Amino acid sequence: MELIEIRRYPVKSLLGEFLPVAVAGDRGLEGDRLWAVRDADGKFGSGKNTRRFRRMPGLFGLRAYTLGPLHVVELPDGRRFDTEDPGVHPAVSEVLGRPVTLAREAAVPHHDEGPISVITTAGIRALTALTGGGPDGAAVDPQRFRANLLIGTPGTGHPEDDWAGRRLRLGADVILRVMRPLTRCVMIDMPQDAAPARNDLLKTLATHHGMTFGVVATVESPGVLHTGDACTLL
Structure with a gap:
């Protein structure tokens, strides 16, 4: 197995960035979901x-993406704001049509279910086969699942379903402890970047796979990840 993609989302639920290299620590990938958009009700x-x-x-x-030490939010019109810039709050509020602020993570993590999310190419192939791919027959785009790590695995199916409770080594140093499958929501059908809106992915997972796709893991041994790293179940 091989680490195919690393993705990080500096602001929860915004589009994120590809990384060739990332640091994995106790709270997941360094800088991932460090910020979130918060409404007036908290x-x-x-x-x-x-x-x-x-x-x-x-x-x-x-x-949202990193630029040196900064976390940057880019608006649809191309304007960019540092997450620490007071001007980011009214700018994002205008785009969303509601009063919001950007909130840095405090005592409670911004992650939904755990520090690091993992999907596999075998799982992508299985879902593509069930749905016939996209409108043009192309494979389901992995970015829809907003996973931190995409691992290349042979065949089709969901090999990660059998990883719960096991340890997964990536590269020379990083060891993850896989916790459980990840329950999915309507976000996977929403348009993201070049991936158009769909209305079948969540229904398909609900029918065929208990509404889960991929797994969530904790970091047991921290270190540096590189795309291309070998991945081994221990």
Whole structure:
């Protein structure tokens, strides 16, 4: 197995960035979901409504990425704001059509279910086979799942379903402890970047796979990850 992609989302539920290299520590990838959009009631922007999160249409029109030591939010019109800039709050509020602020993570992590999310190419192939791919027959785009790590695995199916409780080594130093499958929400059907809106992915997972796709893991041994790293179950 091989680490194919690393993705980081400096602001929860915004578009994120590809990384060739990342540092994995106790709270996950360094800088991942470090910020979140918070509404006037204190709930955080997401694709779903829960006790902590509120669905906020328009979040995928914004992108967050790192620029040296800064975390940057880019608006649809190309304007860019440092997350520490007071001007980011009214700018993002205007885009979303509601009063919001950007909130840095405090005692409670901004992650939904755990520090690091993992999907596999075998899982992507299985879902593509069930749905016939996209409108043009192309494979389901992995970015829809907003996973931190995409691992290349042979065949089709969901090999990661059997990883719960096991340790996964990536590269020379990093060891993850896989916790459980990840339950999915309507966000996977929403348009993201070049991936158009769909209405079948969540229904398909609900029918065929218990509404889960991929797994969530904790970091047991921290270190540096590189795309191309070998991945081994221990």
